[in-house]
Amino acid sequence: ILIDVSDTKNISAAVNKILDTDKLWKEFSENGMKNVKKYYTWEAHTKSYLKELEKLVAEVKDKSDTFAPVGRKLLDMKKLIVSDIDHTLLGDDNSLRQFNTLLNKISPEIGFAVATGRTVDSAFEVLKKNNVTLPIVIISSVGSEIYYNYKSELIYSTGWHAHIKHQWNRGKIFELLKQLKFLQYQEEENQREFKISYYTSDKPGNLQKVNELLLNNKIKANIIFSHGQFLDILPYRASKGKAIRYLSYRWNIPHENILVAGDSGNDEEMLKGDLMGVVVGNYMPELESLKDTRRVYFSKKNYAGGIIDGIEYYNFLTNTKGDFSE
Template sequence: MKFLIISDLDNTWIGDDAATIALQQTLKEKRDRFYLVYATGRSFCSVAREMRNFWLLTGEPLLTPDYLITGVGSEIYHQGILDYHWATQISQQWDRNGVVQVTQKFPQLLPQIEPEQNPWKVSFCLHPNTKPAILNTVHEQILQLGISAKIIFSSGRDIDILPQTTDKGIAAMYLREKLQIPLNQTLVCGDSGNDLSLYQHGTRGVIVNNAQNELAQWYSQSGTANHYFAKSSYAWGILEAIDYFNLGTT
């Protein structure tokens, strides 16, 4: 039976080149025995650029994923093709124009660059002098328009507004069910607040040692036996977890 690895990219799968190369060398030996999904806040084009940069800097390619979850769960790609079934599924009760209308009232929300926006995600950086509590007011005003949305805040600055029906975790479980992989043969990997939803669906999960405080605190309060806080950082932590959970041995 195949197993499934679903990993964030920045500061998890990548971030320490030696760790990434070591992890990939280990996994190459069993590449036909697992599915690989990168789950990232980046856009599709940004992922492609980062994969190219990694190869140029290290001389080693990143492993080609079977699927890409991009935009914090707002888009799913297989072999470069957008999953339109997923797009339709998360579009219910979503009104991007309405979200933009609300957020324009808040100058404290600084829009991210256009390539990081998409039809199912509106993204900002929080002004450095602004307290995150303002996001509660933003959310309330969006809900008052009858728009079903959620706000994900991570790394102390990044804001992503998505349909209520998606995030990295929900998108990951959509693919897990599609691929028919058991929960105990699925490993999710992350380092920051926008990865938190990955750990809330009963799979195995590793939090790398360089995790942001928001994820480390969540683990200390809500982590279970299915979750492993790695002793090592970046991809070294994923290697630890594969051994810890004995993935791929059944």
């Protein structure tokens, strides 16, 4: 019997019909008792539940089988080299070849990672195109995403995702910033779940206006300006530097055993603090304020040559205890 569940008269008529018709009553009663046992007993419930659970376990097992070797490698690592990609790692073919040679010779206890403003797909593509030794970790989209690399299969860090989503309201921020006409929304391929990106100028006061608008609306966010034109809004827990410190904690690699290299404003946070910072010679003016900062080395050499110079300056490959001091 088909009825309209929103029509009480229709329901009453159907119930009366069943009660008044012995054949229908008997048929529906028997079907009811049979199907209650089939679908609604505890045994039926547990069978259905376990069947669905088996599917989930199979999916997780596939991921864990892939991730386990990466996890073991990271747990065995004592040190980590982290580099920005554009204008730091890339920019000079000769010094890049030298850096690749260096990576292929170093101890497996020293890992290599990249931290970039690019999306993970763009980062992976440009690294392969330039024959760069592929990193074990890719921090992408200005630190809003972390991926582990296992034989060119990228594994998204759900732990980082869970950590940075706290108090993040992308829709509200997007609507608020429409008020600021000096912001131009970047192409859709540059937008991410935890990153809103704009083009803007370095006109004095622009960043302050963005910051004030968010603060006045009680929004906590990380505002990152780089290369004189790119503005990224991230969760307040996210950035390249915070992602590196998360990896340090997650895989028990001490801060003082991590060397980071960059060239622009979106690298500033990861260069400061107790990491071994290297600013390549072709750096942007945004990093000028870091001069004379402890543990930030300004190389005279450009691009990957600056990274190699920084590695030598800190004696990073041979100083296994990470006890460098100036």
